[in-house]
Amino acid sequence: MRNKVIAGNWKMNKVLSEADQFAVSVTGKLPKDDSVEAIVCAPFPFLPSLVEKAKGSNLKVGAQNMHFEDSGAFTGEVSPAMLQDLGVTHVVIGHSERREHFAETDESVNKKVHAAFNHDLIPIVCVGETLEQREANETMSHIESQVRTGLRHLSDEQIGSVIIAYEPIWAIGTGKTASSSDADQVCSLIRSVIKDMTSENVAEQVVIQYGGSVKATNIDELLDQPDIDGALVGGASLDPESFLQLVEAGTK
Numbered sequence: 001m002r003n004k005v006i007a008g009n010w011k012m013n014k015v016l017s018e019a020d021q022f023a024v025s026v027t028g029k030l031p032k033d034d035s036v037e038a039i040v041c042a043p044f045p046f047l048p049s050l051v052e053k054a055k056g057s058n059l060k061v062g063a064q065n066m067h068f069e070d071s072g073a074f075t076g077e078v079s080p081a082m083l084q085d086l087g088v089t090h091v092v093i094g095h096s097e098r099r100e101h102f103a104e105t106d107e108s109v110n111k112k113v114h115a116a117f118n119h120d121l122i123p124i125v126c127v128g129e130t131l132e133q134r135e136a137n138e139t140m141s142h143i144e145s146q147v148r149t150g151l152r153h154l155s156d157e158q159i160g161s162v163i164i165a166y167e168p169i170w171a172i173g174t175g176k177t178a179s180s181s182d183a184d185q186v187c188s189l190i191r192s193v194i195k196d197m198t199s200e201n202v203a204e205q206v207v208i209q210y211g212g213s214v215k216a217t218n219i220d221e222l223l224d225q226p227d228i229d230g231a232l233v234g235g236a237s238l239d240p241e242s243f244l245q246l247v248e249a250g251t252k
Helices: 016-026 044-054 080-086 096-102 106-118 131-135 139-150 156-161 180-197 200-205 219-223 240-249
Strands: 004-009 036-042 059-063 090-093 122-127 163-166 207-211 230-233
Touching (some): 004 090, 004 163, 004 207, 016 044, 016 240, 080 106, 106 122, 106 139, 122 139, 131 139, 139 180, 180 200, 180 207, 180 219, 219 230, 219 240
Parallel strands (some): 004 036, 036 059, 059 090, 122 163
16 A cells, blocks of 8 residues: 655745744644655755754655755766755655746756765655647657656666656646546556566556645545555645645545
8 A cells, every 4th residue: 555645845945934834734634544745846955944843753854856966066066966865755856837937858867867866865755747638639648758867777676766746737736637537547547557567566656746736625635546556746735734635634
């Protein structure tokens, strides 16, 4: 039985005092149920404080990006070694905004995934199609290509530990959400691709999230789908009470 995983992606929001207040508000109220994991993926400056405040609680802290090199002349970048040293457990890799605004590719995603595992970080690998690709019936082929390239040359054990977030780009921050059945169809495809790359046992281990305008009003329907194991949540994760509602949904 796969755990449900609810990960909040704060993007470029909040200041440190607000991040700290969020942690204070949620750490003592998270469900004790081991079947759901709660993760907050925050901007780099907040990570040390959040890691400290999350100690002893069920809240895990993730980063929103990282470089694939351990060190070097990469001004403005953050390495996986730095994240590991802070006590971060997860890292979002290949979010559509990183691909669109910062020219990330499936190949750079693959390098980052390998680097994450080299430093005991769990990668949350984002895949998703544009509206144009969906209307051209290219969704499945595009997602399959992203999964195969992004997870290339990983061991079966590593692939089994990856979290994959399916986020249709046309649904991110737009208020539009893929229907639960459409979202599950793509998540099912992702699982079948992983099965082809590895084995049925490995494919059944992989946590596959849905992301794209997820909120308290639609989380239950999404989590009821057989191949959706959680959510990568943007705006609805910024408010403590909303985040707690989403996590609570994972216990049902």
